[in-house]
Amino acid sequence: MPKLRLTTQRESVFNNEVISKFELFNSLFLTLPFYKIKDTGTLLPLFFKSCEDGIKQGQKPAQVIEEFFAKYTSYTDRKDIVDLLFRFIQYIERQVVLFDAVEDASFTKLNTTDEQSTLAFILKKNADNKTMLSKIERLIDDLSLRLVLTAHPTQFYPGNVLAIITDLTQAIKENDITSINSLLQQLGKTPFFNKKSPTPVDEALNLTWFLENVFYFAAANIQEEIDQNLDEYNLETKKILELGFWPGGDRDGNPNVHSDTTVEVSKMLRQILFRCYYRDFRVIKRRITFRGVEENIAKLNDVLYANAFDQGIEIEDISVQLKEGLNKIKDTLLEEHEGLFVDLVNDLIRKIELYGNYFASLDIRQDSRVLRKVHEFCRQNKPISSLYPADYDKLSEADKLKHISFKEASINFASAPDELTKDTIETIKEIKGIQKRNGERACHRFIISNCQQASDILQLMELFLWNGWSKDTLTIDFVPLFETVNDLKGAADIMETLYSNPFYKAHLASRGNKQDIMLGYSDSTKDGGYLMANWSIFNGKTSLSAVAEKHNIQLAFFDGRGGPPARGGGKTHRFYASMGKEIANKNIQLTVQGQTISSQYGSVESAEFNIEQLINAGITSGLKEKHNILLDPENKVLLDAMAEDGYKAFVDLREHPLFVSYLEKLSPLKLLSQANISSRPVKRNGGGEMKLEDLRAISFVTAWSMLKQNVPGFYGMGTAMKNQEKAGNWGKVVKVYEDSDYLKTIVDNCMMSMSKSDFAITAHLASDKEFGSFWTQLHNEFELTKEMLLKLSGQPTLMANYPVDKRSIATRERIILPLVLIQHFALEKLQHDQNATDQKALEKLSVRTVFGIVNAGRNLA
Template identity: 30%
Template sequence: MELRLRAALDRAQAMLATGRMNGFDHAYPSPEPFLADLRMVQSSLREHHAEVLAGDGSLPNLIRRVEAFGFHLAPLDLRQHSEQHEKAIGEMLAASFALPEGKTYEELSEEERVALLSRELANPRPLLPQGFQRSEIVHRVLEPFHVVRRARRDLDPHCVRCYIISMTHGVSDLLEALVLAKEAGVPHDLDIVPLFETIDDLHSSARLLRELLATPVYKVHLEKRGGLQEVMLGYSDSSKDGGFLAANWALQKTLADLAEVQKETGVPLRLFHGRGGTVGRGGGRANRAILSQPAGSFSGRIRFTEQGEVISFRYSLPPIAHRHLEQIVSAVLLAAHGAGMAHAEEKYASVMDALEETSKKKYRDLVYDDPGFWSFYTQATPIEHISLLPIASRPVFRPGKALSGIEGLRAIPWNFAWVQSRTTLVGWYGLGTALAAYAAESEANLETLREMHREWPFFRTVLSNAQLELARAHLDTARTYAARVKPPELNRIQTEIEEEHARSVSMLLQVTGQRDLMEHARIVGNTIRFRNPAVSPLSRIQVRLMDAWDHLPENEQTGVWREAMLQSIAGLAAAMQSTG
């Protein structure tokens, strides 16, 4: 066993170093044979009355580790934008003369695309003809599938589990990924995971999933890999798309809708929550979020992301890591049995629909429809400098859209820039207007909001998260960033932001009955008050650096100036405990 295990390690190292694996025929090909040998040893020990060795100690611990980690430690997910698939598939279908005469793939309707892709999946022949010269886009999209095939064959069959399609809009987006996997020779057991990100896509996710699960070729794929469908929900882009309150309610309704799909189709769903570290990107207390899901929406299976800075906060100290995992497991067990789940969806749904509409309009009127907003944002935050940071796996702007507008900016840097300027706008903007408008309609409405806060875990969690972001905002500092903006008339936007902040604070105190935002979170409130005087000098330094940078000749915007600017961003990120 030891020789076979060492040979498996040598084989993996050789494959990674040279791409060759010759001479390792006696190595374990996967964790399963190694696990079978360990269990055989365990069984033999029990047969010979060595239960102490078989049931406790090193051997059972090793078996559990192999079961959990295999030879790969943790499975990787791959992720690609649906737009990239569409471009690559379009070229590949054109090269194989599979398109209807006189049409490009982009011109086909969704129904035509699904029919065409279904035929290709049922056709055993390769899609690309021999000698086909791949374009850059085809190579960029297809090569990861070849890597998956080799890694699963040579390292561990479980090393890559999911292929996530960001910005999923239709069934064809998932079938395109299956066609690409088939072309690269990837087995049918790769999970194809739709990621719903915008508010419109969240609203239509249940309809799309019903159509997907009724598509014959996809049903075959699902049966071959165990019948479980994973669905990822995007918290960051939905918040950037419609604002904090609208995104939270859209996600809550999506959870309820997907629960109905699971019930109707009999296909079990595993929901993957793409939460960020900050409240504006779905962050906050994970156990509260689990327990505030709609009744019947939790099936006992869950995945969620832990962002980079959150990992160190939650897991670097073993006692805190143990407590965090304990809270999550507790919430999962309670939710799986229906305990603590929200049952107020129907009672208050119409109120939330009204709040969503008002808050979304307020948010989009500023962020998307105000012609001066983008100029204000790029001057009143360090977003231009954040784009230079060598962090994350994706660029700040989507391909071909650098500094072109809000639509091309990714959600993480969008939020990160507001945290740097101490505005934290993403975690509350639009909330105050929505609450105030509803309360003003009748005298009874304010009491309804208070009742929702008392009785509904979801609403209580949303307001609690907003309170934290409002408390973290430091508008005196934000004002120094806004003072840089030219022309000065654009400072009307800063005034609007401050008015909405005051409105949100006022309405939250009225609804919750508190005297200050952190009344029920004194430790957090004290931390914020203690931290602010220490953070403010960092902010002033950053503003001075931004002013100096703007007056530098382009050929001098490197070296020590760039390093100083990036260090100021890193310092504020550490102080605010957030990179977006």
């Protein structure tokens, strides 16, 4: 009953604080004095209605739009029609921003942490139980959370728009109509898109907005709360949260990231951090004007100012020096001034302990195939050439391992390497400089994507030893990334080989016997479908945990999560809370990317809430340490069969001869590179033919979301469940679902993905000569999955257990319905011959709709 009352209260708050306010401010928005506002503001509501009615009647997008123009306008010229559609797009983009701001302004009223899962409640509950307090202390000592911001191209808002959204959210909180009106006008005149593609450094700079304006404060606030809670019970505190950063370091498939990019981004992160430090120190300087601190205040002011603004100084890691200076000021305040303003000093010390000299740790990532070629090139040069046989690359894995000797060497290059090889070698050398300037934690992980064998890791270690590093100073953590279904199956054997290798074992010992392993959700879903991807990762984590425990290795899984459920997104904290004791879960690491950054970490309040949820998930799952019932033989056999059926269904679809052409012709897949939102190509093989294996997972998922079909987020689930029902196992499936929080999370996230689908928009394709049967196949699986999920969960509609989230999604989908139809209208016209001018205008029209659709979905791509 209490849960029912809470849900009802949240719905009421959502209706009053979000829906009502959005409708009010939206009506104001439509009357703002912009270019040709009268036409746009008057016609847009009619266009919305035409779109909704047209879809209900099963009309094609082109038919809906052409009938609208014939009925409500006098426009007949293609240029005038396209011009008005562009103005509609601009308005709807800003309506999405307005809805975001209204919803974010109500965040604290809509979201409350379950009190029973908070650290404060857990400590209070066990205050008289010394055994439990000791367990909590050990758990916190082991616990860590690492959020890694990535450069994946679905963060569409530039920094100036993010700043407007922040101010607009605050104005809405305060019901400041004058400011709201001004900010809406500013929003209307501010461009939402780039005229040219950003460089990797541009991407990094755009993303640092969140570091500087959100995480800098939110992480420190969370750490302060943890410190206070533990101090109250005389427990030793610990730094739990760490930030990671990929822009400038992630060169997997991105030809535009180079060693100088990595160095420039590392310096930029440091300088922005010191500007944050200096901003805080100015407050300290303004308040602490007492005797006895003048000299230390002056010294710190000069040091912080120089590091924040002087481009010419020689930079080095001065975090220890800063803390020493601040602690001297703190001691003086406590001894001579009754501790006045000591909280300001403590706050800055806490931030320096969190962020050091680097702000966020810069990860390096490269594909194993590239690294193998670099190793091959280095082996051709003295003195390395004498250590390897000429046919080394053709040897078996076992024979390769016999030849890897880990000799330190200084290579004499007989010939110039190609650009990619040269960049890899230079990057390995530059990491040492980054560590010297910013501290070891500034850049200490090298991620090997497409890792398929132990030698991929060991050969990379050799590359370090051949290019400026020694065995005693190899301050690098080597992180294998397992992505495909087959890679996940072999992952435990690879790690067994590594843990048994004497050199690698010694290296791990020097790193505290800690091993990070990255698991990729995006490519595993693209490879095997939604259910198989999740189940493969679950099984992979189980086997990898067992191997690590056998070798006494402290394992941390680094989850490569995208925004949508199809790429590992969704209710993330529930996912971590549902882990059993068989899976290493004390160190939570995950990527945060695209719209997930702005939607979940776009404000200090939302960032604090989501960070706290993840930390609480780690604590509560650690205290429970329940056996995961999915590992019981009967249940595992059941899920194995379901995953295999889902996999077969998805692979059959993926191998359909129309699969790629369906996406090419009916979605803006081929045009995504024109969006100018990323330095990274849409696919890996450059300008060649569109092949599924070369297509990036993010582009793959985005294309399906533009079609409002979200196939990677559900396809095969319905077939898998229906097959079990036919086999007489439905009762077992229901029992496992009821008993397993992990399976509930998979189902809930699948429902979320399906809630953002609308096959009615493309229903006209059912009679299409080329794609009719293919569309029908997709639609049938969608309806089957929906039927089986509702039957399994006992819910009357998708996401019925989350009525506020359901209403938010429905509202957002309604806002952007015209964008979807405009996009499909443009794509439909592009299938016919157009003159050069119309071709360019229609392509631009299609691309521009992507921004608003993805922004509204918040985790669509």
